[in-house]
Amino acid sequence: MRKQLSWKVGGQQGEGIESTGEIFSTTLNRMGYHLYSYRHFSSRIKGGHTNNNVRISVDEVRSVADNIHILVAFDQQTIDVNSHELVGGGIILADSKFNPTVNEDLDVKLVSIPFTEIAKEEGSQLMKNMVAIGASAKLMNLELAPFEEMIHKIFIRKGAEIVASNNRALALGAEKMAEEMQNIEDDFEMEAAPEEERLFLIGNDAISFGAVNAGVRFMPAYPITPASEIMEYMIKHLPKLGGTVIQTEDEIAAVTMTIGSNYAGARSFTASAGPGLSLMMESIGLSGMTETPLVIVNTMRGGPSTGLPTKQEQSDLNQMIYGTHGDIPKIVMAPSDVEDAFYTTVDAFNLAEYYQVPVILLSDLQMSLGKQSARPFDLDKIDINRGKTVLEDIEETDGYYERYNDSEDGISNRPIPGLKGGIHHVTGVEHNQTGTPSETHENRQMMMDKRMRKLHNFSMDEPFKVRGEKESDLLIISFLSVNGVVEEGASESGGNITRIQMKQLHPFPIETIKPYLDGAKKILVVEQNYGAQLYNIVKMNYYGHDRLKSYTKYDGTPFKPHEIKSHIESIMEVKEVL
The missing domain is CATH 3.40.50.920 (Rossmann fold)
Incomplete structure (x- = not known):
């Protein structure tokens, strides 16, 4: 029996590879196993090789494995591209439809199973993924009942007959695999999983859930890989909380709308990737100059230009720190893992409002899109800190309110627009303590020192x-x-x-x-x-x-x-x- 193994499924993009990996891995997570997955996919809607690598373990894992043990192949290209990753004695479960072959020099076992033929007999070739899952489950000596429960959960909205057809395809895949088991010498049976409840999610979901719990009720954004799932999550859930998501015409509109809504007192944020952040740079400076809180999630991917939209890279760090023109106080932070992404996202909003600065929350493609196990989030740890945000009327004076007063810590009181006594100017040019434009050298020196003083000796609770x-x-x-x-x-x-x-x-x-x-x-x-x-x-x-x-x-x-x-x-x- 094994404490862990790696399973990979591959084929052409658009033929259900992602759903195969999703159903298989989500079921294993519900059974109690720790999982870590990595998706290889092309920057196109359909076509091109894609695969999903899932590492399965009875203990915590936080990376892909060096090798794979089981390769499920829906086409010959999957074997040609991935078979070299198999361990000695590894198994290829291939659809007999394409007459699979494997390099004879490799110490691997090729098992040909009619995935597509069985699926067609049950009503639709789309169910070939269920045949493959059934074969994989049998090879690992896993009970089919948890997979049947998952099938019911996913397909019951389409009717009982669809559920029954998928269950039959699952069982037939297991039966075909059973016929081949006598010819397989190695043992692929997994040890029993620990009985612990765990989440199974991508980093983008953890970030999104963190934003919701931080009090976000507005998100303007423009779709871009690998950040789009954040917007999709918020579109699904924010309206239930009285919130709104707007798909803007571009990233410039997204970030300026975020600044405007934060100025009005509503916690909001936007999310993008490297090319989108390039467009946002001037507006990040506006946030710094007007001392308006701003949270931006940057999910890094391969660059420059369009680069590698669907591949892993961490090359935006310098851009996030040094990209804006002029000097402004800014915080750039990153979660340590998917679980930490939830808590760190809440921290990002608290820091943005407390210090009244732009905060860049970094992720990368693997953290954003790689699905993995995590402990359930502890909502009791959530603490909202709005800093010097003023939410009640202020005693009125003859002049404008000193929104940008030269305070000792550099952080001024921030009245929400509409409060009595809180009227002040807001402008992107240099200004005095009431926000009125001023270009005198004495004022410039004072205001620069005031803004930059905010983050002197700054340190997160856990840097x-x-x-x-x-x-x-x-x-x-x-x-x-x-x-x-x-x-x-x-x-x-x-x-x-x-x-x-x-x-x-x-x-x-x-x-x-x-x-x-x-x-x-x-x-x-x-x-x-x-x-x-x-x-x-x-x-x-x-x-x-x-x-x-x-x-x-x-x-x-x-x-x-x-x-x-x-x-x-x-x-x-x-x-x-x-």
Whole structure:
């Protein structure tokens, strides 16, 4: 019996590959298994190879595996492209429709099953995915009842006969697999899953749910991969709470509407990816100049330009920190994993309102779209902090309200428009304490100092997550979806290795992280971009350049554990004991 294995399904985009993986993995999650998935798909609506890689484990997993054990192939291209990933003795479950073949040099078993033929006999070739799921379940010695429950949940709205047809296809797939089992030597049976309730969701859903619980009631946005699911989630759920979603004509309209609604007192946000953020840069400066709270989610993908819309990369970090013209206070932050994305999203809204600054919440394609298991969210941990937002009438004076008064901490009281006594100017040009335009050098100096003073010595409650001690042979720094694979690669390497998962990326929390940097014999920054952007940020803030090393990947695919492990061992000069 196995504690974990990896299962992959592949075929042409548009023929149900995603739904096959979704039904299979969601059922396993309900059975109690920990899951981590990665979707490979093309930037087109239909056609082109696509696959869904699902790692299944009785213990927590936070990265894709090095290899796969079971490959479900709906076409020959799936075998040609993915069969080299199979472990020795791995299984290919292929649709006999295309007369599958496999390289004889590979130590794998090819099992041909008439997925399409069985599905047609049951009424529709669309049900070939159920035949494949039934065969996979039998190979892993899983009960069919949980899959039947999932089929009922999904298809009952289409009628009892559709449910029955899909259940028959599922059972026939299992029967066909049973006939082949006597020819399979390796055991693919999974250990029983722990009886624990877990969520199974993509990072975009966690971010969306966090936004709802943070009090968001308005979202203007323009669709873009890999951020669109956030808008889709909000379209489905915000109206139930009296909220509204508007699909704008472009990203410029989206961000300016977000600024306007936040100015009016309604918590709102927008979400996009690199190309959309490029269009938003001037408006981010407007948020900084007018001291209006703003939250933007940037789900990073391969760039530049259109780049790799459906592939993994982390190359927007410099843009998010330095992209706006002029100097403004700004916070750039990132969750450590999908579960943390929920809580960090709430933090983003609180920080934006407390400091009255733009906050960029970073994600990357793998975190945004890779579905994985997570503990249920603890809603009791949610705390709404609106800072110096004024919601009640103010005692009226003869002049305008000093909305931008030169306070000691740089943060001024922010009256919601319409309050008595709160009238003031709002403009994107330099202004005085009442918001009235002013270009005097004395005023400019004062207002710049006032705005930038907000984030002096700023630190989140948890600027990073750390595993290990301050004194280490090797300190590894990473962010977003790279965190999980670094954790696994480091644990397999052994030795005194400390791992830091960055959450606060700007302002860089040098004072908090410095003891770990000082205590490390060597420092490795792992990230997915060409320019080693996080590495250079660490280098800008820390003097120990001789101990700093960079490891990057930018081919559009996630890191795998063996890549991290191998690189760690090359740095530490640790030879694997055979």
